[in-house]
Amino acid sequence: MNQSPPLLPPAQVSTNRGGIGQGHYVITPANHFGSRLPEFAETVVKKLTTPRNGSAKAAMYLLEIEPGGGTVAPAGEGFENFLYTLDGGLTGPFGEDAPASSFAFLPQGGSFEISNSADIPARLLWVKRRYEPTAGHPAPEPVVGCANDMLPTPGSVPGVYRLEMLPVDASFDFAMSILSFDPGAVFPKVEIHDEEHVLYMLNGRGIYVLERENYEVQEDDFIYMGPYCPQYYYPTGLSQSAYLLYKDANRDGF
Template sequence: MSPKYYAPHGGLPGQEQLLTDRAMFTTAYAVIPKGTLRDITTSFLPFWEGTRLWVIARPMTGFAETFSQYIMEVQPGGGSDRAETDPEAEGVLFVVEGQVTVTVDGKSHTLTEGGYAYLPPQSGWILRNISDAPARFHWIRKAYQKVDGLDMPEPLFLNEQDITPNAMPGTEGKWATTRFVDPNDLRHDMHVTIVTLEPGAVIPFLETHVMEHGLYVLEGKGAYRLNTDWVEVEAGDFMWLRAFCPQACYAGGPGKFRYLLYKDVNRHMPLRLR
């Protein structure tokens, strides 16, 4: 069965609906449920045509400081010839609906649903939607941390459906991670992966580690332990975690529970304010 990818479409709830929702922001984590991704919460960017976006994470002092994450919506004919304006920013794109064409160094790559692109700083990439339907994709941005003696990574264009997930030891494949980048390649200072848990599977301990996390639920539902709280999440929800925030989960079923995961990796901890 082909993977499923939840994508927001905006709109507004009816006047008859209650205000109650699951949105929350704490000192350790935030939950941005799919119900908040409405027309009135969209933004726009310079040099992007036929495009709006939902900003679901941004660097915030005292919370999570390494990345931003957008859900982009590009109409047919839309896109940008100046997609990234920050010369230090690297990016990852992940397509959840439709298709886009990304051009780097004069070579074009078509990304369909499940498509992934890694784009190093100053790659001058161009993105266009040349199809006849809207395209929706995640755009994760981070300031690349250079290290003397390590080259910068090259662009990558992949699709999750062509990659065999890595099963976690002792789980019989019930908990697995789809990796787009070799974890031993220390040129990369961020990983964007897909975590899949079969119905009833569990992350069986409270993880506490140094990476900041962004978790967007692509498919299914689950119960997630975040710091001291249990939170129910479903496809379209986003969880945003500070470093060391305790985390674990149960997959709720009846189908797979899958999420797109960001974390910062492979670098010393900064000891001085920039």
């Protein structure tokens, strides 16, 4: 007799720590599903968030660039871009054969080339959004740096540090920061604010409270938080934890 495999009852469908709420979602590597973009050769693209989610202004892509892969024609008119290397070995606007944690901000109107001449794949985070000009402020200039060479500023809470990769200047319509937490350090409050966040866990582990849900998060997890999403974080591991954070800034959202 032909026996078909039993259907998985819904109760057993696990999102592997990932999840979704009204104003947020958490995507872990176990939830990834690779795509391609025509302008990138030999590159698997994980579209962690794009404006197709309904409320996001920004896109974040995780690019896994194979040896010999990369691009010569990305971006597009009107879009500004932020690139952050998760692994060393890529060549692009952030430098040649750049170490991990190198970054580049490219104002709208620019294009960029990226290549991987190493013999192993290398990962890159790409944040892309439309620039929103504002009267009285010139368009922002390009910024290039390496987060490992920069000193974070201690925040108002002991054990919480913040590193700003972009100048704090009203020409910029978004901020890119690295927030790091000593074990035991916690947010002073549950934040609820207008700005959206795109977050990528760089190291360590902790609990992210989003709306009424608790998520165990760790290195390589992704979080989208929409406007006014209640948010609270506390680290749970024995080592420092850190995340890369996008936040729209300096505009009132009209």
